[in-house]
Amino acid sequence: MIMSKSDNNNRVLAVFVLVAMLMSTPLTAAAQDSLRDTPYAYDARTPSAGAMAFDAVIVRPLSLAATVGGLGLFVISLPFSVIGDNVNESGSRLVGEPGRYTFTRPLGEFEQAYNSDD
Numbered sequence: 001m002i003m004s005k006s007d008n009n010n011r012v013l014a015v016f017v018l019v020a021m022l023m024s025t026p027l028t029a030a031a032q033d034s035l036r037d038t039p040y041a042y043d044a045r046t047p048s049a050g051a052m053a054f055d056a057v058i059v060r061p062l063s064l065a066a067t068v069g070g071l072g073l074f075v076i077s078l079p080f081s082v083i084g085d086n087v088n089e090s091g092s093r094l095v096g097e098p099g100r101y102t103f104t105r106p107l108g109e110f111e112q113a114y115n116s117d118d
Contacts, residue, residue: 047106047107047108047109048108051108051110052107052108054108055107055108055109055110056107059110060102063098063101063102064102066101066102067095067098067099067102070093070094070095070097070099071094071095074090074091074094074095077090077094078090
């Protein structure tokens, strides 16, 4: 019986897949055991699904608009900020704070303050 090159490649691939499946079985069993031992970490501080949806649909787009508006105000006020020597402060207040509120705040979390005084 003469085997072609594609038959040989198929056999090597089948052996490789079989070995990979056999090797991964203990890993998945260990992962399932560790998941069974740890309780689900849900507490009262976790935002509700409604709060997350409200944040994603209403608050994030509005805060993105505030970030863009703050950028425009920052550019307009830049000459005055240079004269007053407070470019960093005005940039942080007009662009940084709305940007952090938009992009770094956890979804559905409204109570944390995201200012530069941290």
